[in-house]
Amino acid sequence: MTTASMEPPTTGAPDAAGIESSFEDLYEHAPCGHMSTAPDGTILRVNSTFLEWTGYSADQLVGTPFGDLLTPGGRIFAETRYLPVLRLEGAVKEVALPVRRADGSILPTLVNSVFVEQSGGAVQLIRSAIFDATSRQDYERELLAARRMAETSEERLRALQRASAAFIASGSVDAFAEALGASMRDAFEASAAAVFLVDESGTLELVAGTPPEAVVDAAPEGEHDGTPEAEALRSGRVLVWSRSRILESHPTYAAGMKRARIETVIATPLLSGAGASGVVLCSFGRERAFDGRTVELYEALARQASEALARIRLQARLERMALYDQLTGLANRQLLKARLGEVLASAQREGVPTALIVVDLDGFKAVNDRLGHVAGDSVLREVAARLATAIRPGDLAGRFGGDEFLVICEGAGTQAAAAIADRLRGEIGVAIPGIPEDLPISASIGVAVHDGAGSAPVTADRLFVAADSAMFASKHGGRDLTTVVAV
Amino acid sequence: MQVLERNNVKVSGNPAGRPLVFAHGFGCSQEMWRLVAPAFERDHLVVLFDHVGAGGSDLRAYDRSKYDSLHGYADDLLQILETLDLEDAVYVGHSVSAMVGVLAATNDPRRFGALVLVGPSPRYIDDDLGYRGGFSQADIDGLLDALDANYLGWSSDLAPVIMGNPDQPQLGEELTASFCSVDPAIARHFARVTFTSDNRDDLKAVVTPTLILQCTDDVIAPREVGDYVHREIPGSRMVVLAATGHCPNLSSPGEVIEAIEDFLR
Structure with a gap:
C-alpha cells in the first residue's frame, strides 16, 4: 500500500475527511x-x-x-x-x-x-x-414459508394421486395390497410397510409387505392381539407406538422391534362403512413423531384405499357371480365349458387322458313335487357339497342345469374315472338329512374318457354328448349306475 | 448400484497394511480427514468415502426411506467393507459417523478390528430421565432453521433469485459447487435423522475394541456424553484431547493422529 492511497479522500466536506483519517474510528464505527x-x-x-x-x-x-x-x-x-x-x-x-x-x-x-x-x-x-441480516431474513422466511407450504400441499396431493393411480391399476386384492404398501412406504419414507386385511372369519391376515419381526414374536400363531394393528383395528384410529414408550406395556413387542431395528410403528386402519377392513403398518428405523397434517395424510390415503378395496372386492364378486352357480357355489355352465376347452387342449399337447363325468339325480323330481322347491334346493346344495369333497384336487365340479352336474377330471383314464364316478355315486346315495326315507336320492352317471395319446382330437361338445348318452344308458339300465364310454 | 461409486470411495496407502476407514460426520465430506488420513498412508491401507448425499457421492442413490435412520448409513458402510473385502479394519468415525460405526459393528462385527469414535453422541436431545445430551427438541428445530437460512440461497432453483441475478444462474451454481458440498434437501433430512436419533441401547452391544476421542469444550458432544459412551461400551478406552470444539481432525490433527497411533500400537 502506498502512502498516497492512505490519504483521506480529497472530496466531500473537510470535517468528514478529517474523521475518516482515523482508522481506529473506521474500525470501531464501520x-x-x-x-x-x-x-x-x-x-x-x-x-x-x-x-x-x-x-x-x-x-x-x-x-x-x-x-x-x-x-x-x-x-x-x-x-x-x-x-x-x-x-x-x-x-x-x-x-x-x-x-x-x-x-x-x-x-x-x-x-x-x-x-x-x-x-x-x-x-x-x-x-x-x-x-x-434482519430484513433479508424476514424476506427469506416468508419466501421459505410460502415454498414449504406449497411443497407440502403439492407432496400431499402427489402422494394421493400416485396412490390413486396405483389402486386403479390393481385388478386383484393382492395387487391392491402391494400397491397400498408401496404407496404408504414412499409417502412417509417408512423403512417398511405391511398390509393386513380382515378375512372372512374376521381376523387380520398379512396380505402384502413385511411386518416387523415383533408381530410374529409377540402374537401366538395367526393372532394379532397385543399388536398395534389389532388395536388400530379395534379402535378404528391411527395408532403410533414408539419402542421406548412401550417397554413396560408391551415388552415382547418392544424386544421384537429392537431386533428388527425399528423404533416407531404407525398403524392406520382402513375404514369403510361397515367398520375397519384392514390395517396398514408402517415401520421406521428411528423415533418419529407425526404432526396433525401428517396423520391427516395417513387417514386420507387409508380412506382412498378402503374405497378402492371395496370396489375391487365388488368386482371380484361380480366376476364370481358370472362364473359360478348362485345356488350351489359350483362352477356354472360358462366356466365348465371354458375349463373343458382348456383341459382338452392341454391334454392333446401333453398326450394325457381327459374324463368328463355327467351326474343326473334319480328321484329329485319327486322331492320337488312333494316337499317343494325349498327342499329341492337344499338337496341340490347338499349334493354339490358332497361332489366338491369327493372329487380329486384339481378336478372341477359344476352344475350344468336343473339336477344335472358335471365333473371335469384332467389326466383321468378309464379306470380312474370309473373309480371317481363310483365314489360320487356312493356319496350321493347316502341318505340326506331332512329328506324322508321314501324319497331316496341316487345318481345315474355317464363317463366319457378321451385317451389323449395317439387318438384324434375331440371337441368339448363331442365329449359332452358321449357322456350325456352314457348317463342316459345308466338311467335306462335301472338308475344308480355308472356307464363308461371311450371317445 | 456400484458401491464404490455410490459412496465416492477413495483407497490409498499401503495395500499390505491394516485397513483404516475414515467416515465424515454431518455438515461436510471426506475432506474432513484431509489433515489426518495422509499420516497413515505409509503403514496402512487408507479408505475414505462420502455418505450418500454428501461430497462426491451419487445423489441419485439417496432413498429417503433408507436414509430415514442411521441404519441406512450403517448398511452402506458394511457394503463398502464387503466390496473392498477388508479384514480387521480400524473404523474411524467422526461425529454422527461414530454411531454409524457402532450400528454397523454391532450388526455385523466380523470385518471390524477396532473402532475409533471421534466426538460420539448416542443421543443429542436430553431425555426426561436425567440423560443430558446437551440439546432440546427446540434447539434441533433451531438448527433446521439455521440450515434453511444458509441453504436457501444454495438451492438450484432459488439461488439466482436470491443473488438478484436471474440472468446469470452460474453465480448460484458456483455456490452449490463449493467445498464440502451437500444437497440442501438432503442436508435437512440428514440433520433431522442425525440429531433426533437415539442409539444409546446399541452401545452395550459393541464387542469391538473401542477408543473414544473426546474434545475439551465440545458443545455438540460434551464431556458428560463422552463419559456416558465410555461407560456403556464394554472395555472401551477414552482419551480426552486438549483440542477444543467439535472438529479436532481439523483444529488439532497431530493430536488425533497420535491418539490413534497409540491405540493401535
Missing part, C-alpha cells in the same frame, strides 16, 4: 460488526458497531467463545459447517448465524470470515465481518 477470534473461537477484539447491535460491553465478550453468542441450533451449524469450511478453505462468505443479544432477542446475521496467519504462522486468528 457499518458492520468486526470481530477477531482465536482459532478456537475465543473473542480477542470486537468493534463498537457489534456491541451496539447486541447490547453487550467489550468486557463481557472478550475472552469468551464466539459460539456462546449463538442460539444452540446456530451453534450446531457453526461447529459442523461454518468452522470446518473455514478451516478447509481459509475463508467463508455469507454464512447465516443467529446471534443472541444481551436482552435475549435474536439478531440474524450474515458472517464473512477469513483465517489469517501472522509472524510466520506463530499467530493464527479468525477475522470476521458481521452484517445485520
Whole structure:
C-alpha cells in the first residue's frame, strides 16, 4: 500500500475527511460488526458497531467463545459447517448465524470470515465481518414459508394421486395390497410397510409387505392381539407406538422391534362403512413423531384405499357371480365349458387322458313335487357339497342345469374315472338329512374318457354328448349306475 | 448400484497394511480427514468415502426411506467393507459417523478390528430421565432453521433469485459447487435423522475394541456424553484431547493422529 492511497479522500466536506483519517474510528464505527477470534473461537477484539447491535460491553465478550453468542441450533451449524469450511478453505462468505443479544432477542446475521496467519504462522486468528441480516431474513422466511407450504400441499396431493393411480391399476386384492404398501412406504419414507386385511372369519391376515419381526414374536400363531394393528383395528384410529414408550406395556413387542431395528410403528386402519377392513403398518428405523397434517395424510390415503378395496372386492364378486352357480357355489355352465376347452387342449399337447363325468339325480323330481322347491334346493346344495369333497384336487365340479352336474377330471383314464364316478355315486346315495326315507336320492352317471395319446382330437361338445348318452344308458339300465364310454 | 461409486470411495496407502476407514460426520465430506488420513498412508491401507448425499457421492442413490435412520448409513458402510473385502479394519468415525460405526459393528462385527469414535453422541436431545445430551427438541428445530437460512440461497432453483441475478444462474451454481458440498434437501433430512436419533441401547452391544476421542469444550458432544459412551461400551478406552470444539481432525490433527497411533500400537 502506498502512502498516497492512505490519504483521506480529497472530496466531500473537510470535517468528514478529517474523521475518516482515523482508522481506529473506521474500525470501531464501520457499518458492520468486526470481530477477531482465536482459532478456537475465543473473542480477542470486537468493534463498537457489534456491541451496539447486541447490547453487550467489550468486557463481557472478550475472552469468551464466539459460539456462546449463538442460539444452540446456530451453534450446531457453526461447529459442523461454518468452522470446518473455514478451516478447509481459509475463508467463508455469507454464512447465516443467529446471534443472541444481551436482552435475549435474536439478531440474524450474515458472517464473512477469513483465517489469517501472522509472524510466520506463530499467530493464527479468525477475522470476521458481521452484517445485520434482519430484513433479508424476514424476506427469506416468508419466501421459505410460502415454498414449504406449497411443497407440502403439492407432496400431499402427489402422494394421493400416485396412490390413486396405483389402486386403479390393481385388478386383484393382492395387487391392491402391494400397491397400498408401496404407496404408504414412499409417502412417509417408512423403512417398511405391511398390509393386513380382515378375512372372512374376521381376523387380520398379512396380505402384502413385511411386518416387523415383533408381530410374529409377540402374537401366538395367526393372532394379532397385543399388536398395534389389532388395536388400530379395534379402535378404528391411527395408532403410533414408539419402542421406548412401550417397554413396560408391551415388552415382547418392544424386544421384537429392537431386533428388527425399528423404533416407531404407525398403524392406520382402513375404514369403510361397515367398520375397519384392514390395517396398514408402517415401520421406521428411528423415533418419529407425526404432526396433525401428517396423520391427516395417513387417514386420507387409508380412506382412498378402503374405497378402492371395496370396489375391487365388488368386482371380484361380480366376476364370481358370472362364473359360478348362485345356488350351489359350483362352477356354472360358462366356466365348465371354458375349463373343458382348456383341459382338452392341454391334454392333446401333453398326450394325457381327459374324463368328463355327467351326474343326473334319480328321484329329485319327486322331492320337488312333494316337499317343494325349498327342499329341492337344499338337496341340490347338499349334493354339490358332497361332489366338491369327493372329487380329486384339481378336478372341477359344476352344475350344468336343473339336477344335472358335471365333473371335469384332467389326466383321468378309464379306470380312474370309473373309480371317481363310483365314489360320487356312493356319496350321493347316502341318505340326506331332512329328506324322508321314501324319497331316496341316487345318481345315474355317464363317463366319457378321451385317451389323449395317439387318438384324434375331440371337441368339448363331442365329449359332452358321449357322456350325456352314457348317463342316459345308466338311467335306462335301472338308475344308480355308472356307464363308461371311450371317445 | 456400484458401491464404490455410490459412496465416492477413495483407497490409498499401503495395500499390505491394516485397513483404516475414515467416515465424515454431518455438515461436510471426506475432506474432513484431509489433515489426518495422509499420516497413515505409509503403514496402512487408507479408505475414505462420502455418505450418500454428501461430497462426491451419487445423489441419485439417496432413498429417503433408507436414509430415514442411521441404519441406512450403517448398511452402506458394511457394503463398502464387503466390496473392498477388508479384514480387521480400524473404523474411524467422526461425529454422527461414530454411531454409524457402532450400528454397523454391532450388526455385523466380523470385518471390524477396532473402532475409533471421534466426538460420539448416542443421543443429542436430553431425555426426561436425567440423560443430558446437551440439546432440546427446540434447539434441533433451531438448527433446521439455521440450515434453511444458509441453504436457501444454495438451492438450484432459488439461488439466482436470491443473488438478484436471474440472468446469470452460474453465480448460484458456483455456490452449490463449493467445498464440502451437500444437497440442501438432503442436508435437512440428514440433520433431522442425525440429531433426533437415539442409539444409546446399541452401545452395550459393541464387542469391538473401542477408543473414544473426546474434545475439551465440545458443545455438540460434551464431556458428560463422552463419559456416558465410555461407560456403556464394554472395555472401551477414552482419551480426552486438549483440542477444543467439535472438529479436532481439523483444529488439532497431530493430536488425533497420535491418539490413534497409540491405540493401535
